[in-house]
Amino acid sequence: MAQTIELEIFRYRPEQESEPTLQSYEVPYNEEWVVLDAINYIKDEIDGTLSYRWSCRMGVCGSCGMMVNGVPRLTCAAFLKEYYPRKILVEPLDGFPVERDLVTDMDMFVAKLTSVSPWIIRNEGEEKPLEEGTYLQSPGELAEYKHYSMCINCMLCYAACPVFALDTNFLGPAAIAIGQRYNMDSRDQGRDQRQEVIASHDGIWHCTLVGECSTVCPKDVDPAGAIQRAKLSSTTDYFKDLLMPWGRRT
Amino acid sequence: MAKSNEPIFWSLFSAGGMIAALVLPTLMVITGLVIPHGFAPLDALSYERVHAVVSGSIVVKLVLFGVIALPFFHWAHRFKFTLVDVGLRKISLLLAVLCYGSAIAGTVFTAVVLWRI
Ligand code: SF4
Ligand code: FES
Numbered sequence: 217m218a219q220t221i222e223l224e225i226f227r228y229r230p231e232q233e234s235e236p237t238l239q240s241y242e243v244p245y246n247e248e249w250v251v252l253d254a255i256n257y258i259k260d261e262i263d264g265t266l267s268y269r270w271s272c273r274m275g276v277c278g279s280c281g282m283m284v285n286g287v288p289r290l291t292c293a294a295f296l297k298e299y300y301p302r303k304i305l306v307e308p309l310d311g312f313p314v315e316r317d318l319v320t321d322m323d324m325f326v327a328k329l330t331s332v333s334p335w336i337i338r339n340e341g342e343e344k345p346l347e348e349g350t351y352l353q354s355p356g357e358l359a360e361y362k363h364y365s366m367c368i369n370c371m372l373c374y375a376a377c378p379v380f381a382l383d384t385n386f387l388g389p390a391a392i393a394i395g396q397r398y399n400m401d402s403r404d405q406g407r408d409q410r411q412e413v414i415a416s417h418d419g420i421w422h423c424t425l426v427g428e429c430s431t432v433c434p435k436d437v438d439p440a441g442a443i444q445r446a447k448l449s450s451t452t453d454y455f456k457d458l459l460m461p462w463g464r465r466t
Numbered sequence: 467m468a469k470s471n472e473p474i475f476w477s478l479f480s481a482g483g484m485i486a487a488l489v490l491p492t493l494m495v496i497t498g499l500v501i502p503h504g505f506a507p508l509d510a511l512s513y514e515r516v517h518a519v520v521s522g523s524i525v526v527k528l529v530l531f532g533v534i535a536l537p538f539f540h541w542a543h544r545f546k547f548t549l550v551d552v553g554l555r556k557i558s559l560l561l562a563v564l565c566y567g568s569a570i571a572g573t574v575f576t577a578v579v580l581w582r583i
Binding site: 378379382383415416417419421424447450451453454455 | 470472473474476477480547551555
């Protein structure tokens, strides 16, 4: 018989059970398969009731994040051969409420993301009229924020963050990194507005620089670095305001 | 959203961290290895010499003050967050008072001792 591998999958169907359970599935082992392929196999061939999110299958959409043997991974980038012949435990992302099986409720994350106004903000009246063309940017200016802009909102960093696990009020890695992405953008003028959220108590200050977010990030966004930079610049702001209150930025 | 006072503690924490990472190991090597193992004259750090250097210069006193006091704040911040993270979140205000209070007490004590030398 062809080789197989065992997947143990977190199941939770609120209409039929009050507590989550684990269910085991035996799937064919294929060297080229990723965990998502195995889950798709289960859904198509063994048990159509399994619910989970995925879309691109190529590490771009950010929707297939799950806990694989306790580590937050994009299941489309986690190869079965990394685990074979051990069995693989698949659970929903840590830190978020579970809606059903492997599907988590992302509302909390979306609210955090929206709170940092993740778009380019121009001062009133300083918006360039369309006919004047685009805002030009040098390669150096692009390099300032480019790696932050690679974030695919997969939330792996939240699932890895022990601070977020203890206090979900924490704004968290990706939202701060994305805030920084716009703050560092030469075309943007919205930093002061974002600081209201980022420099607040629940913004950057819960972070104790554990660094797990940067370890698990599949896109090398380095949210931990973004948070450190935000701490430094917020501290500079704070002392500037303290020493030179007349120079207060509006 | 309420403005946070965290920058005060974070900057003291960071400054203390720099000292804990760079200056304290150097001092440990000098006082723990170099001198006891005879790589430098034994009396290089004799009481009389050190006392003369410290008592004679306000700059040396200020440097010592920073080197001694800032790591207190590094400890206070780290320790407070560690206690909060192991489950004492509910009393985090009390912890802040105790930890930063100890650091402030240590700082005042350091200042008094240095002043008197
Ligand atoms: S920072 Fe990295 S881990 Fe976090 S959401 Fe963005 S891509 Fe995912
Ligand atoms: S399915 Fe899109 S990132 Fe994995």
